[in-house]
Amino acid sequence: MLWIPFTLLAAFMQAWRNAFQKQLSKDVSVAGVTLARFIWASPLAALYLTGLYHWQPVALPQFNGKFALFIVGAALAQILATALMVKLFKLRNYAIGAGLAKSEAILAAVLGVAFFSESLSWLGWIGVLLGAAAVFLLSGASFRQLSWPVMLLGLSSGLAFALTSLWVRQASLVLGLPFPHGAAWVLLVVILLQSLLLLTYLAWRDRHTLVALWQRPKLTLLVSVTSCIGSIGWFTAMSLESVALVKTLGQIEVLFMLLISAFFFKEKLQKADHGGLALIVLAAIAVMWA
Known part of the structure; x- marks a missing residue:
């Protein structure tokens, strides 16, 4: 059951990362905000891995071609998913597209069962479907508002995020290291690759963005730290x-x-949010029991 506290920690940190990214995006381009997720996360991930080896020394991993394919696939899929989400910002019905992008969980379930030898109980499937319905409700969408461009971009983003997660899991399993060392190695290698790709791109095409990040060290660090954790x-x-x-x-x-929005940004919650939140709680209970 250790996966439950680790997932809750991840969700809590990701919510704060999104809040800090929202602030940073006022002055920095989308590519720069994306790089802020990784630029300080690499040394933090290296420190985390070093700490694990001091706490519990294990053998060093034996990297192979399968591991490399999963790592490259995960790194590129996450960059693609982020780029598709950015594209959604330019469309009129962004909230609907973002809700569709959260189809990641149900797409991961279907792909995992079909291609990655994963299995889900009936209670697990109920939880996944409830969660999908919840995020669609919270996006404020209705089926009459959907358009093909929004639907395709949102679902494509969700698919890319789902593949990222599935390939990350496969990379951890391929290494065959004890818990939690395998996941730590995957984290470090993926972040290093993504940092290298984004730094190279910005140094080639948009050096002003690198300067903008350098001029905002505190916010950039907060994004990286919350992203890494x-x-x-x-x-x-x-x-x-x-x-x-x-x-x-x-x-x-x-x-x-929503809590951060209410207490940190002083934004009012909508009454329509309550039904979606109730479904999320039910989905969480279902998957924990599953």
């Missing part, structure tokens, strides 16, 4: 349990985000 929670939880269950329970992040 959140990733530790996600990667560790997914090394222990099915991605679909982890991501369904992780939708409790929406509750944390």
Whole structure:
């Protein structure tokens, strides 16, 4: 049951990361805000891995071609998913697209069962479906508002996020290291690869963004720290349990985000949010019992 506290930690940290990214995005481009997730997370992930080896020394991993494929796939899929989410910002019905992007849990369940030898109990499937309905309600969407561009972008983003999580889990399993060392190695390698890719791109195409991040060290550090701690929670939880269950329970992040919105940004909650939150709680209970 250790996957439950790690998932709750990940959801809580991700909610704060989104809040800090919201502030940073006022002055920094989307690519720069994305890089802020990784730029200080790499040394933090290295410190975390070093601490694990001091606490419990184990053998060093034997990297192979399968591991490399899963790592590259996960890193690129996450960048693609983020880019598709950014595209949704430019569309009129962003909230609907974002709600569809949260289809990650149900897509991860279907793909996991079909291609990754995962299994879900009937209670697990109920939890996944309740969670999908909850995030769609919280997006304020209705089926009459849907358009093909919004639907395709939202579902494509959800698919890319689902593949990221599934490949991260497979990479952890391939290493064959004891808990939680395998997840820590995957975390470090994925973040290093993503940092290298984004730094290279910005140095080539948009150096002003790197300067903008350098001029906002506190906010950049907060984004990186919360992102790194959140990733530790996600990667560790997914090394222990099915991605679909982890991501369904992780939708409790929406509750944390609404609380942060109310108390940190002083924004009022909508009455329509209550039904979606109730479904998220029911989904969380279902997957924990599953």
